Amino acid sequence: MTTIRIKLLTASVAVLAFGSANAASIYKTDDSSLILGGRVQANYNSVEATASHDKAAVETSARLRVDANTKIADGVKALGFAEWQVGAETSQNGKWNTRFAYAGFKTDNYGTLTFGQDHTGIYYVIDRTDVFSEYGTRGNTYWEFGGRQEGQIKYNYTNKGFVFNATYQSAGLDAVNNGAATSVGYTFDFSLPLVATVGYDYYDIRNSTDDRNSVAAGLSLGTEGDGFYSGLIYQFTDYDESKNKNGWEALASYGWENGWVLYLGYQNLRQGSAILRSNFIGELQYNFNSNFRVFLDSELGVTDIDTVDAYGRKIQSTGKRSDDKVAIAAQYNF
Numbered sequence: 001m002t003t004i005r006i007k008l009l010t011a012s013v014a015v016l017a018f019g020s021a022n023a024a025s026i027y028k029t030d031d032s033s034l035i036l037g038g039r040v041q042a043n044y045n046s047v048e049a050t051a052s053h054d055k056a057a058v059e060t061s062a063r064l065r066v067d068a069n070t071k072i073a074d075g076v077k078a079l080g081f082a083e084w085q086v087g088a089e090t091s092q093n094g095k096w097n098t099r100f101a102y103a104g105f106k107t108d109n110y111g112t113l114t115f116g117q118d119h120t121g122i123y124y125v126i127d128r129t130d131v132f133s134e135y136g137t138r139g140n141t142y143w144e145f146g147g148r149q150e151g152q153i154k155y156n157y158t159n160k161g162f163v164f165n166a167t168y169q170s171a172g173l174d175a176v177n178n179g180a181a182t183s184v185g186y187t188f189d190f191s192l193p194l195v196a197t198v199g200y201d202y203y204d205i206r207n208s209t210d211d212r213n214s215v216a217a218g219l220s221l222g223t224e225g226d227g228f229y230s231g232l233i234y235q236f237t238d239y240d241e242s243k244n245k246n247g248w249e250a251l252a253s254y255g256w257e258n259g260w261v262l263y264l265g266y267q268n269l270r271q272g273s274a275i276l277r278s279n280f281i282g283e284l285q286y287n288f289n290s291n292f293r294v295f296l297d298s299e300l301g302v303t304d305i306d307t308v309d310a311y312g313r314k315i316q317s318t319g320k321r322s323d324d325k326v327a328i329a330a331q332y333n334f
Helices: 011-015
Strands: 024-028 032-045 057-073 076-087 096-107 112-119 148-159 162-169 176-188 194-205 212-223 226-239 245-255 260-271 274-287 292-301 304-308 314-321 325-333
Touching: 057 096, 096 148, 245 274, 292 314
Parallel strands: none
Antiparallel strands: 024 032, 032 057, 032 325, 057 076, 076 096, 096 112, 112 148, 148 162, 162 176, 176 194, 194 212, 212 226, 226 245, 245 260, 260 274, 274 292, 274 304, 292 325, 304 314
């Protein structure tokens, strides 16, 4: 008979945090597992980085996740995953926001099929540059409708460096009626792994004739946080009525064995002839261990940005750069 190995939680697990190899295994057998994880983070944010934009302040947040799976047939597991986040010093104090919530099936040879709220199929492209702790990922349109969309059917297949993702959205956040997305990629096994990927998404906007679709391409070289890493993405977004958008992001980083990691990046987003965003991003972090790290994150405007009308047509230049932001943070992961 299989013995269930129960691991008692310490009192500190009440404040679980996201994303650590040290997540707590509540129980684990040869066929089933239940893991809890999460993080707690405290920021000292500059004026423009705070939720209220009125003064510099300490702002904290916490995440909690649940990751479970169980064998239901040879080579097939049922799975469930959910993650929530709550902010302490915001107008929504105490409200838990859902980041992920999906269930489905994972097979040994035929991929994974899930249902619920998750990243869309094109995110595998956007992920090449989505590495900054606080800022970044503003040179694309992926986050216009919330990024992690609800009501999705998602399929992922990975085999020997090849990756395929596809999603269909039956309901959505931010007035999305339905949508679909896909991406393909391949990892070349060089001394530094090279990932090349392309993707496409489409959104039917509820109560609007201004539907949109986009194509994106991305490259990355290396492993993020381990020695040299660089990433580059480009996304072209076509709207039925509004002006089209062009966005791109580039970054380079280096992670040392002593726990220091440095990131430097640039992001640019244009709509027609209007400049919507032009920023440098920098981050310096120190990892004491796999649980605890501190970091300094900053976003600096480069060129003057423009105002646009409801259809993305340029009205005029604001005559100023986008607001500079700085965050100093401590993060504990469980």
